[in-house]
Amino acid sequence: MELYVFGLASYRDKIGVSSIYRLQDEVLTPTNFDLCLSRLLKTCSHEIGHMFGLYHCIEADCVMNGTISLVETDNSTIRLCSACQRKLNSSIKYDNKKRLIELEKYFEKVKLNDATQLMKKDLEKIQ
Ligand SMILES: [Zn+2]
Ligand SMILES: [Zn+2]
DSSP: OOOOOOEEEETTTTEEEEOSTTTTTTSOOTTTHHHHHHHHHHHHHHHHHHHTTOOOOOOTTSTTSOOSSHHHHHHSOSSOOHHHHHHHHHHSOOOHHHHHHHHHHHHHHTTOHHHHHHHHHHHHHHO
16 A cells, blocks of 8 residues: 655645645546545645644544545545534634535535535534
8 A cells, every 4th residue: 555645734834735646546537537526625625624723633524534545535524523613613713504505515516426415414413
């Protein structure tokens, strides 16, 4: 198994980087586009979480639980657990319901069905 760093972020400088180079399984094609997009969104969400002060989370069902291989990334989630969501919301004020509705719409538009379902579930929990 090969291990890679898919993204990095600095807490102090509020800077994050990521690359699709290793996320696309060598060549980006119409067949692997959705998988590559899903990987990129997971990686970027994780790094952006760091940029906003979130640390790694031990909750398996949380995007802040780091991954070190594509298999782990593919099996990881794109959602924030409720503890990380509350931490993020204490540093940046936003309407969590609105955030989830907008994420659901976005995931629906780009046809990432698993992510759409996760947002629907999280929305049901906060109703
Ligand atoms: Zn990390
Ligand atoms: Zn978490």
